[in-house]
Amino acid sequence: MRNAFHDELDSITTTLLQMSALVKIAITDATTGLLTADLAIAEKVIAADSVIDEIQHDLDARTINLMARQQPVASDLRTLVTSLRMSADLERMGDLANHVAKQARMRYPNSAVPAELIQIITSMSIVANKLIDKLAVVIEHRDTVRAQEIETDDDEMDKLHRELIAALLSDDWSYGVETAIDMTLLGRYYERFADHAVSIARRVYFLVTGEYLNY
Amino acid sequence: MRNAFHDELDSITTTLLQMSALVKIAITDATTGLLTADLAIAEKVIAADSVIDEIQHDLDARTINLMARQQPVASDLRTLVTSLRMSADLERMGDLANHVAKQARMRYPNSAVPAELIQIITSMSIVANKLIDKLAVVIEHRDTVRAQEIETDDDEMDKLHRELIAALLSDDWSYGVETAIDMTLLGRYYERFADHAVSIARRVYFLVTGEYLNY
Numbered sequence A, B: 001m002r003n004a005f006h007d008e009l010d011s012i013t014t015t016l017l018q019m020s021a022l023v024k025i026a027i028t029d030a031t032t033g034l035l036t037a038d039l040a041i042a043e044k045v046i047a048a049d050s051v052i053d054e055i056q057h058d059l060d061a062r063t064i065n066l067m068a069r070q071q072p073v074a075s076d077l078r079t080l081v082t083s084l085r086m087s088a089d090l091e092r093m094g095d096l097a098n099h100v101a102k103q104a105r106m107r108y109p110n111s112a113v114p115a116e117l118i119q120i121i122t123s124m125s126i127v128a129n130k131l132i133d134k135l136a137v138v139i140e141h142r143d144t145v146r147a148q149e150i151e152t153d154d155d156e157m158d159k160l161h162r163e164l165i166a167a168l169l170s171d172d173w174s175y176g177v178e179t180a181i182d183m184t185l186l187g188r189y190y191e192r193f194a195d196h197a198v199s200i201a202r203r204v205y206f207l208v209t210g211e212y213l214n215y
Helices: A004-036 A039-070 A074-107 A115-141 A144-169 A176-209 B004-036 B039-070 B074-107 B115-141 B144-169 B176-209
Strands: none
Touching (some): A039 A074, A074 B074, B004 B074, B004 B115, B039 B074, B074 B176
């Protein structure tokens, strides 16, 4: 049975997908700005963050308004509450992309990332992209298989993060403390980005199955 | 007018206060464990984190259940949505205290913090305590003056965070990259802890006034 309420639910999902598309652009461009010391693209990411924030504000207002008007029960209410939480995670993922872009801007015209670590950061960005692509499918189709895959992809991100820290601690490290601090923070941003994707995947999994995923 | 619904709202507030009390213990003990290389107290914080997580799970279930049963409109609904968000912030503050404790455990029997930085970390912990004390007042009494003060206290935390990074970058830094990485992460944990307190303060401020606080 379709009705106006379910049309509004669909429109909320559409906005969440729009947020995830913007977050994907943000993390991709932020990584490009970081690895190529491209100030223009870093500035673009930084400016675009407020767009994601505004979409979240607007979406949350619509969601709460829908709760108030339609008085949904049980599963519809849970869907709306989950939507509020997903929008918060996506907004935070946008913030983390913004942090990566700011790191690129802070070190411009130099690159914040030494040549030896470009490969690891590139790999972290590839995992971040894979996560966000799957996240879009999870959000749109409530795909629990992809939700579970996101957990596995996050393990890959954690592995890359450990490799990054190991590189900073190796005897070969010759870039000093400042670059080590930069890389520690960058590693944390990508890792937290993945954590928020996992958080969304777990919320959708719980919504669909009523069970916690590896919690 | 008092009724069963408002009694349940009060009980939700009581649980949020209980969470904030546990978070205060967690960050205080985690800092003690960190600064005195006390493994037992660090382990206590790590074990207690699941208690905060369980309270949050239970509280959120109660909150959503109350939404479904009582079909609150307007301000009551907003209060419940804000409660869900506050519990998420408090849970995350518990995680950050847990991260501090894990850092203490990882370096045991050594201290993760060099003697020169004990003062800064102590100051960050004092600010964290001040924030959480005010947060309890904000949560209990919807005190908008204290909510605004929390913003100012957060500026103090940011200042300490900058001092910490400056110390790592000074020519006098003699502790190498590993300790710099530890301190970078620790600084980030305290800073994010304060950010979540600000987030709660802003939510309550908005709930009371309908206006955004420095957003």
